[in-house]
Amino acid sequence: MKLTGISLSTLLALGSIPSSVAVPTSGDVTFEDLSRRALPNAPDDYTPSNVTCPSSRPTIRSASALSKNETAWLDVRRQQTISAMKDFFGHINMSDFDAVSYITNHASNVSNLPNIGIAVSGGGYRALTNGAGAIKAFDSRTEGSTRSGQLGGLLQSATYLSGLSGGGWLLGSIYINNFTTISNLQTYKEGEVWQFQNSIIKGPKTKGLQIWDTAKYYEELVKVVAGKRSAGFNISFTDYWGRALSYQLINATNGGPSYTWSSIALTQDFKDGKMPLPLLVADGRNPGETLIGSNSTVYEFNPWEFGSFDPSIFGFAPLEYLGTYFEDGEVPSNTSCVRGYDNAGFVMGTSSSLFNQFILKLNTTDLPSTLKNIAADLLADLGERNDDIAIYSPNPFYGYRHASAAYEQTPDLNVVDGGEDKQNLPLHPLIQPDRQVDVIFAVDSSASTANSWPNGSPLVATYERSLNASGIGNGTGFPSVPDKNTFVNLGLNTRPTFFGCNSSNLTGPGPGRAPLVVYLPNYPYTTYSNKSTFQLQYEIAERDAMITNGYNVVTAGNGSRPAYADWPTCAGCAVLARSFDRTGTDVPSVCAACFEKYCWDGTRNSTEPAAYEPSVLMADAKKSGAGGSFVVAARWLYIVPVVAVWAGLV
Numbered sequence: 001m002k003l004t005g006i007s008l009s010t011l012l013a014l015g016s017i018p019s020s021v022a023v024p025t026s027g028d029v030t031f032e033d034l035s036r037r038a039l040p041n042a043p044d045d046y047t048p049s050n051v052t053c054p055s056s057r058p059t060i061r062s063a064s065a066l067s068k069n070e071t072a073w074l075d076v077r078r079q080q081t082i083s084a085m086k087d088f089f090g091h092i093n094m095s096d097f098d099a100v101s102y103i104t105n106h107a108s109n110v111s112n113l114p115n116i117g118i119a120v121s122g123g124g125y126r127a128l129t130n131g132a133g134a135i136k137a138f139d140s141r142t143e144g145s146t147r148s149g150q151l152g153g154l155l156q157s158a159t160y161l162s163g164l165s166g167g168g169w170l171l172g173s174i175y176i177n178n179f180t181t182i183s184n185l186q187t188y189k190e191g192e193v194w195q196f197q198n199s200i201i202k203g204p205k206t207k208g209l210q211i212w213d214t215a216k217y218y219e220e221l222v223k224v225v226a227g228k229r230s231a232g233f234n235i236s237f238t239d240y241w242g243r244a245l246s247y248q249l250i251n252a253t254n255g256g257p258s259y260t261w262s263s264i265a266l267t268q269d270f271k272d273g274k275m276p277l278p279l280l281v282a283d284g285r286n287p288g289e290t291l292i293g294s295n296s297t298v299y300e301f302n303p304w305e306f307g308s309f310d311p312s313i314f315g316f317a318p319l320e321y322l323g324t325y326f327e328d329g330e331v332p333s334n335t336s337c338v339r340g341y342d343n344a345g346f347v348m349g350t351s352s353s354l355f356n357q358f359i360l361k362l363n364t365t366d367l368p369s370t371l372k373n374i375a376a377d378l379l380a381d382l383g384e385r386n387d388d389i390a391i392y393s394p395n396p397f398y399g400y401r402h403a404s405a406a407y408e409q410t411p412d413l414n415v416v417d418g419g420e421d422k423q424n425l426p427l428h429p430l431i432q433p434d435r436q437v438d439v440i441f442a443v444d445s446s447a448s449t450a451n452s453w454p455n456g457s458p459l460v461a462t463y464e465r466s467l468n469a470s471g472i473g474n475g476t477g478f479p480s481v482p483d484k485n486t487f488v489n490l491g492l493n494t495r496p497t498f499f500g501c502n503s504s505n506l507t508g509p510g511p512g513r514a515p516l517v518v519y520l521p522n523y524p525y526t527t528y529s530n531k532s533t534f535q536l537q538y539e540i541a542e543r544d545a546m547i548t549n550g551y552n553v554v555t556a557g558n559g560s561r562p563a564y565a566d567w568p569t570c571a572g573c574a575v576l577a578r579s580f581d582r583t584g585t586d587v588p589s590v591c592a593a594c595f596e597k598y599c600w601d602g603t604r605n606s607t608e609p610a611a612y613e614p615s616v617l618m619a620d621a622k623k624s625g626a627g628g629s630f631v632v633a634a635r636w637l638y639i640v641p642v643v644a645v646w647a648g649l650v
């Protein structure tokens with residue numbers, strides 16, 4: 001489909017679409033200049049390079065506190081979130097409780113105010129699109145999202161936004177493209193990002209009429225990765241995978257080989273605290289082991305650092321200087337520093353390295369011969385049991401005396417998909433006591449049931465891990481959650497549910513020291529959103545229908561599910577819950593009613609449930625008038641084929 005330069009409204013104006021069909025705002029295209037984005041600041045494109053170390057040489061630091069960079073940034077960010085929270089509560093109906101004044105009155109001591117985190121799960125493009133719908137609903141820049149009863153502004157109020165695997169692709173798409181909006185990502189045209197109709201296996205199309213030559217795409221992937229290899233770095237299949245992802249998420253023409261993850265910290269809007277702190281999660285495979293267990297190390301990439309709060313490492317390396325040789329936390333005096341290792345695509349590929357296995361096992365007759373040769377070479381080098389790892393070599397924690405022996409002694413780190421330890425929601429960075437997060441909006445697009453729907457599985461995994469308080473849990477706290485069968489039997493995977501309302505019933509360091517978790521499970525509001533994790537091609541209409549469904553997931557039907565008409569109010573109460581505790585404020589009656597309704601009450605039913613097969617909830621809702629975003633979805637599904645037929649493109 002080629003709509004280059006023609007906006008949808010132009011097509012409509014030409015009269016070939018019935019004027020009774022309203023134009024969705026996201027289709028009213030203004031093609032934004034994509035050159036305004038994070039920084040392509042790597043010294044030599046994809047190849048990491050030796051550079052002179054800065055005068056204060058990079059070091060590995062202990063995880064015993066937040067970094068100085070984060071601490072300083074938080075002061076700036078928290079001022080921004082105060083006005084954002086006032087705006088947010090300005091359009092949330094809190095009945096006779098004046099939440100705006102509450103925020104104003106407590107603004108003199110920011111630590112009394114809510115500290116919000118948002119977590120977007122893994123699950124391939126399903127998780128990217130469903131998560132995108134969530135972010136779209138939470139973003140005050142989305143048209144209509146700040147009308148009464150909408151959740152727009154929650155993103156602006158949040159301190160942290162975490163993602164892993166497919167959720168990490170979403171994070172990268174937003175942050176590397178200068179904290180752009182989902183609406184913008186949806187309207188970028190052919191030759192730009194998010195053209196998921198072009199399979200990642202076959203590569204993007206270039207601008208204009210020419211169809212991208214798949215062979216040339218693979219030649220590029222190989223050539224660019226070869227540069228890194230010939231500079232002396234060990235590579236893994238994730239290098240190729242990260243390059244391929246970059247054509248979908250960063251730049252369709254050349255895959256943006258010089259964009260680094262650490263450059264996010266250098267952009268002015270980030271420094272000014274105008275966006276939440278992005279946290280990307282990956283897992284570590286313990287040295288000498290091939291299975292990823294619940295005690296595997298969880299890493300985070302924040303804009304300044306790469307490392308882990310887990311006792312196995314308990315340290316952080318400066319992200320910009322990843323690839324540098326460290327010994328016991330120092331760069332030896334005769335060694336130069338390395339920059340450019342933290343390529344943004346490589347970082348996103350690392351968090352989603354589960355896909356390595358999938359691609360390597362694709363029916364090989366479907367793969368171009370270039371890829372078959374790469375696969376064969378790599379498997380010969382690494383062995384099949386190493387096909388899903390990203391190699392981080394040299395290991396920045398080499399010789400680091402505070403790391404466990406296994407990590408201290410290994411010359412390279414094996415980093416894997418952030419969901420491989422079953423914690424498919426990136427909660428780990430948000431439950432670190434130092435971050436003092438009060439509430440986590442957890443958007444779960446996991447394929448946990450046989451039909452690829454969620455069933456609370458990532459919450460169970462994180463809860464169980466946190467129980468090992470003196471070991472791998474290392475001081476993290478988490479609300480008590482029930483087993484997966486209970487999630488299904490009680491319908492906790494069909495609607496928003498709060499866990500941890502009772503702040504004295506938590507694991508970890510003590511009362512109130514774990515966040516309230518708002519579980520937002522993928523559910524079929526307007527489309528069957530349980531696509532396969534390994535579906536790597538989405539038509540534009542399918543992509544947009546998924547995004548709209550995600551919008552409905554987090555708004556509980558956007559005002560169109562009568563039993564959940566109180567949802568925006570109750571989301572507001574979830575934001576305030578821990579703050580009420582700290583300020584000794586009586587819970588207003590409107591919130592008491594919300595907690596009564598949305599908090600898990602401790603009931604269990606662990607009987608094996610029948611097959612879970614929910615149906616689309618609002619399939620016939622399209623004629624019901626203005627307002628609900630499900631209406632927009634229905635219009636989209638109608639409009640896109642009409643436009644395509646009209647333009648002779650099908």
Ligand SMILES: *[C@@H]1O[C@H](CO)[C@@H](O)[C@H](O)[C@H]1NC(C)=O
Nearest residue numbers: 034035251252253254255256
């Ligand atoms: C993508 O890369 C091409 C080639 O370097 C460049 O001309 C184009 O401006 C880039 N696009 C964006 C949106 O940055």
Ligand SMILES: *[C@@H]1O[C@H](CO)[C@@H](O)[C@H](O)[C@H]1NC(C)=O
Nearest residue numbers: 035036037038178267268269
């Ligand atoms: C990023 O976006 C902001 C807000 O839209 C804009 O003011 C800024 O100029 C952009 N930054 C860059 C580097 O283009």
Ligand SMILES: *[C@@H]1O[C@H](CO)[C@@H](O)[C@H](O)[C@H]1NC(C)=O
Nearest residue numbers: 068069070262265266303304
């Ligand atoms: C991090 O903080 C140090 C000072 O502690 C500063 O020199 C450095 O520029 C900061 N890094 C970034 C990316 O802001």
Ligand SMILES: *[C@@H]1O[C@H](CO)[C@@H](O)[C@H](O)[C@H]1NC(C)=O
Nearest residue numbers: 093094095096148566569590
């Ligand atoms: C706000 O919610 C209350 C119920 O809590 C309801 O009675 C009232 O009509 C709502 N106000 C608006 C403006 O929606």
Ligand SMILES: *[C@@H]1O[C@H](CO)[C@@H](O)[C@H](O)[C@H]1NC(C)=O
Nearest residue numbers: 108109110111112113582583
């Ligand atoms: C700010 O609030 C926190 C948390 O309630 C409290 O521990 C701290 O003492 C307060 N600081 C001041 C200066 O009042």
Ligand SMILES: *[C@@H]1O[C@H](CO)[C@@H](O)[C@H](O)[C@H]1NC(C)=O
Nearest residue numbers: 286293295296312404406472
């Ligand atoms: C993880 O658990 C396994 C089995 O319980 C154990 O053998 C291994 O030593 C543990 N690894 C670490 C790093 O704790």
Ligand SMILES: *[C@@H]1O[C@H](CO)[C@@H](O)[C@H](O)[C@H]1NC(C)=O
Nearest residue numbers: 049050231232334335336337
């Ligand atoms: C980078 O420096 C290291 C020594 O610090 C050296 O071994 C390596 O060959 C250099 N790489 C390149 C590409 O110059």
Ligand SMILES: *[C@@H]1O[C@H](CO)[C@@H](O)[C@H](O)[C@H]1NC(C)=O
Nearest residue numbers: 361362363364365366367368
């Ligand atoms: C692989 O693909 C080919 C052609 O697409 C098909 O004929 C063959 O049956 C497939 N093999 C398997 C094992 O799926």
Ligand SMILES: *[C@@H]1O[C@H](CO)[C@@H](O)[C@H](O)[C@H]1NC(C)=O
Nearest residue numbers: 232233234393394395411412
């Ligand atoms: C590459 O991997 C091997 C095997 O783990 C290791 O001995 C070597 O030091 C690594 N090379 C670099 C440059 O990290």
Ligand SMILES: *[C@@H]1O[C@H](CO)[C@@H](O)[C@H](O)[C@H]1NC(C)=O
Nearest residue numbers: 480500502505506600601602
């Ligand atoms: C409180 O915690 C215990 C486990 O410590 C759990 O069994 C119980 O269900 C929890 N109750 C609620 C309401 O969360």
Ligand SMILES: *[C@@H]1O[C@H](CO)[C@@H](O)[C@H](O)[C@H]1NC(C)=O
Nearest residue numbers: 488489605606607608609610
């Ligand atoms: C528990 O769940 C099972 C399976 O869904 C159901 O058949 C049963 O009625 C439930 N029991 C109760 C007490 O609700």
Ligand SMILES: CC(=O)N[C@H]1CO[C@H](CO)[C@@H](O)[C@@H]1O
Nearest residue numbers: 310311312314469470474475
């Ligand atoms: C709270 C807690 O137990 N923190 C520990 C986490 O692990 C490091 C490294 O083992 C310890 O030093 C901390 O005390």
